[in-house]
Amino acid sequence: MNIALIAHDKKKQDIINFSTAYQYILTQHTLYATGTTGRMISDATGLHVHLFQSGPLGGDQQIGAMIANNEMDMVIFFRDPLTAQPHEPDVSALMRLCDVYQIPLATNIAASEIFIKGLHNGDFQWREIVKQKEKENKE
């Protein structure tokens, strides 16, 4: 599965702790992240993470593009709801695209833990079926 990992600055330590705790699951998947988040995760855990631009420089939009192309299976986004972000429109657009394309989106650590355990249990296998169907429709 292709998984996006994103965290606003005040949530960076939380996503590092999360990635460390669930490294044994994350390592079985293909990971993408906004620039700073991804670099911090890979430095802390050694996980291989495909890095996009930093969020304020377009990283959220790059992940959004993957969603629109049916290439992202899950978004884990540790959002900071108490700090204004200069790129708030990009954040909203990313979350909107998750809803447009029915992509599972967790915006806090509590939901993310349920997602990651579900992922490990095979609860997200339906994404493979959706992707296969989309591929066949294009052919």
Ligand SMILES: O=C(CO)COP(=O)(O)O
């Ligand atoms: O701002 C972000 C998401 O909206 C995160 O970006 P960074 O991972 O580059 O800090």
